[in-house]
Amino acid sequence: MTATIIDGKAVAARIRAEVAEDVAAFVSEHGMPPGLATVLVGDDPASHIYVSGKHRACEQVGIASFGRELAADTGEEELLAVIGELNADPAVSGIIVQLPLPDHLDGARATSAVDPAKDVDGLTPTNAGHLVQGRDGLVPATPSGVMELLRVYDTPLEGAHAVVVGRSDLVGKPIATLLLAQNATVTVCHSRTRDLGAVCRSADVLVAAVGRPRLVTGDMVREGATVIDVGMNRTEEGLLGDVDFEAAAERARAITPVPGGVGPMTVAMLLRNTLKAARATRVEQPSAGAGPVRSG
């Protein structure tokens, strides 16, 4: 079988173009653009690359962006104060605390301090709870990007067996929840899963979100499965996914490459989340005699 290569770059470009149009409409309605603020602590080179990519993407679609860079030895109190300022800033619709934070800081505590209405990473307990309960909220960008790729490539999910390898709060768990909401039968694997190969081989839809280059080998892929590789592993061979792409593509119905699969979708969905947060939170400038109006 020759697999269809899922073109995340093309799907992401379409979403970015849609967001750009919607941002223009938002600006004419509200007189100011949605705004995304990033909080970066320390000197992690990969984090700097991710954050500047997010700012560039904002600029391309007309979203304002604000970067707060803090020294590696910043204390928790100062970090929480910065998040508090951004929570209160009406020009900021979405806030990202770039992870990982330096070891002395608690990432979960920092991300939980973000106002849930501005939590465009979907990491606050409020948004995570809304996701589990199937209520409207802000869904983490990478998982919604994965679901968008499955939708665009007509992947049958109802009644399908979906296997998610990885159970992080940012990626694995929300993907599993979203697949369940689409009536897939979902199995979540992790580092203590027994016979990972056998579980993966039973998947109609296999999602790898682990962070181990080529952990998923060709023989772990069922003939005709759809394979989504979330992994981004910087190695001496370059950027590699969690799936052995060449071998898996021999058996899969469709598969995402790395790079060019899930990666571009993450930024596109983040932009979409920022616009969604802006629509939900932007208070229009009051005109004379009128009180503030919440936009829908």
Ligand code: NAP
């Ligand atoms: P993470 O927080 O480190 O979680 C990794 C998960 O993989 C954990 O649940 C872990 O199990 C599981 N795992 C580790 N070794 C395993 C093994 N040998 N067999 C089965 N499961 C194993 O990582 P993450 O933040 O979810 O990210 C996962 C990957 O996605 C990374 O490569 C990351 O760079 C990439 N990523 C890509 C994007 C994108 O835009 N494409 C966005 C975010 C992340 P335990 O829970 O038992 O430890």
